[in-house]
Amino acid sequence: xxRRKLPGRIYTDKSSCFDASLDNLRLSFLPxxxxxxxxxxxxxxxxxxxxxxxxxxxxxxxxxxxxxxAVPVNGGWVLDVSALKSIRIDTVAxxxxxxxxxxxxxxxxxxxxxxxxFPPDPSSKKYSTIGGxxxxxxxxxxxxxxxxxxxxxxxxxxxxxxxxxxxxxxxxKKYVSGxxxxxxxxxxxxxxxxxxxxxxxLIAMPxxxxxxxxxxxTEAAALRAVVGLLKAGVQPSxxxxxxxxxxxxAEEYTAEPIFSGCAGGAILLIELDGHTSEVRNQRKTxxxxxxxSAAFQHVATTAKQAEKIWQVRRTCSQSMxxxxxxxxxxxxxxxxxKQAELIRYTLALKKxxxxxxxxxxxxxxxxxxVHIMYNRSNKDQARKAKIGIKKLLEKVVDLGGVxxxxxxxxxxxxxxxxxxxxxxxxxxxxxxxxxLDPKGILNPGKIFxxxxxxxxxxxxxxxxxxxx
Numbered sequence: 001x002x003r004r005k006l007p008g009r010i011y012t013d014k015s016s017c018f019d020a021s022l023d024n025l026r027l028s029f030l031p032x033x034x035x036x037x038x039x040x041x042x043x044x045x046x047x048x049x050x051x052x053x054x055x056x057x058x059x060x061x062x063x064x065x066x067x068x069x070a071v072p073v074n075g076g077w078v079l080d081v082s083a084l085k086s087i088r089i090d091t092v093a094x095x096x097x098x099x100x101x102x103x104x105x106x107x108x109x110x111x112x113x114x115x116x117x118f119p120p121d122p123s124s125k126k127y128s129t130i131g132g133x134x135x136x137x138x139x140x141x142x143x144x145x146x147x148x149x150x151x152x153x154x155x156x157x158x159x160x161x162x163x164x165x166x167x168x169x170x171x172x173k174k175y176v177s178g179x180x181x182x183x184x185x186x187x188x189x190x191x192x193x194x195x196x197x198x199x200x201x202l203i204a205m206p207x208x209x210x211x212x213x214x215x216x217x218t219e220a221a222a223l224r225a226v227v228g229l230l231k232a233g234v235q236p237s238x239x240x241x242x243x244x245x246x247x248x249x250a251e252e253y254t255a256e257p258i259f260s261g262c263a264g265g266a267i268l269l270i271e272l273d274g275h276t277s278e279v280r281n282q283r284k285t286x287x288x289x290x291x292x293s294a295a296f297q298h299v300a301t302t303a304k305q306a307e308k309i310w311q312v313r314r315t316c317s318q319s320m321x322x323x324x325x326x327x328x329x330x331x332x333x334x335x336x337x338k339q340a341e342l343i344r345y346t347l348a349l350k351k352x353x354x355x356x357x358x359x360x361x362x363x364x365x366x367x368x369x370v371h372i373m374y375n376r377s378n379k380d381q382a383r384k385a386k387i388g389i390k391k392l393l394e395k396v397v398d399l400g401g402v403x404x405x406x407x408x409x410x411x412x413x414x415x416x417x418x419x420x421x422x423x424x425x426x427x428x429x430x431x432x433x434x435x436l437d438p439k440g441i442l443n444p445g446k447i448f449x450x451x452x453x454x455x456x457x458x459x460x461x462x463x464x465x466x467x468x
Contacts, residue, residue, distance in 0.1 A: 095202060125140070141238045214268045
């Protein structure tokens with residue numbers, strides 16, 4: 001039936017099914033078919049058929065999710081919306097209306113050509129799609145000043161589980177008609193409906209930027225500097241932290257020290273942006289403060305130097321595989337003034353379980369990426385990694401934090417949902433899910449059903465966003 005309704009868009013060959021069977025979590029579950037829609041109404045056609053027969057549907061953009069959100073763990077059909085690439089820009093209202101398959105960086109380039117700016121910048125921005133960003137409420141390095149994806153979504157277009165078309169909000173900056181189901185869909189990981197288009201708020205492109213890097217003898221000193229900077233009135237557009245374990249990995253990976261006089265020290269990477277006078281004043285405050293706090297500093301004077309600074313940050317993730325062949329990556333968030341306590345705990349945990357815990361992330365908003373590194377074939381290390389992740393997340397919650405800040409729950413975080421939420425809260429979430437998807441066909445197996453990733457062997461594949 002579906003082949004008649006969507007001719008030429010259904011793929012059941014081995015290669016297509018395997019490509020759609022995994023995301024950046026790299027756990028493969030083969031779907032029965034992959035449907036590559038060409039226009040928004042195709043989504044409604046597919047969902048009507050799937051709803052009638054109770055077939056699982058896993059929405060998919062680029063597949064860059066790190067938690068298994070795009071993995072068809074229950075089989076069924078993968079709904080690939082990556083071909084929905086329309087972009088309309090209203091330069092007067094500063095609003096872009098885009099298809100769910102538009103790649104983040106492509107949108108940023110298009111609006112930049114009009115002197116406009118779309119700030120959310122997940123590390124996968126060269127590949128991640130707007131639909132996927134909205135489904136996980138993606139963040140990135142600029143959140144400290146500009147906020148997350150949710151802060152830029154004005155309206156959504158899409159379809160309910162039964163194929164009914166819906167529109168939550170419009171390309172307007174004011175809209176309070178009815179219940180706010182737009183925000184309910186944002187971050188719901190494709191479990192409540194399928195997004196086909198979004199209207200996004202844009203802002204003016206900053207006139208000037210300043211990029212700098214600072215080294216510290218310890219993590220505690222670096223994170224004290226974060227609190228001090230923010231108290232001093234510095235408002236960075238990016239404020240990134242690298243612990244000493246991460247820096248050591250990056251230095252070994254590149255075979256050169258980041259700071260020749262402070263090899264292996266903790267690092268802060270900072271960008272300021274805004275009007276020229278604003279950046280000048282902020283830069284002065286920043287450098288005055290850091291002259292008393294940092295052991296070493298480097299301020300970029302050219303775009304090439306700035307790019308070299310950001311390359312340090314991009315190197316961290318891949319370089320960790322020098323330690324071990326597997327990592328458990330947790331994108332936790334704690335209050336800004338509790339980050340030093342969290343890092344003290346990760347270092348203590350390293351000693352307790354005997355596994356490396358390299359950590360980096362968005363120190364300006366408390367969103368740190370803690371990794372536990374282990375060799376999968378070593379059963380003792382795998383056991384310790386599992387224990388370590390549970391202890392880590394318990395500590396995060398104890399500090400008043402949250403177990404995920406931008407990656408979402410997906411499969412990887414599902415065992416820990418009850419750690420963060422009460423039974424009443426989870427029951428309310430399930431009730432919303434049932435109301436919008438009574439047959440449970442949309443992205444089943446995610447968020448609510450515990451899934452232990454360490455019990456599954458990842459596929460050895462090279463994905464487009466891997467650093468070579």
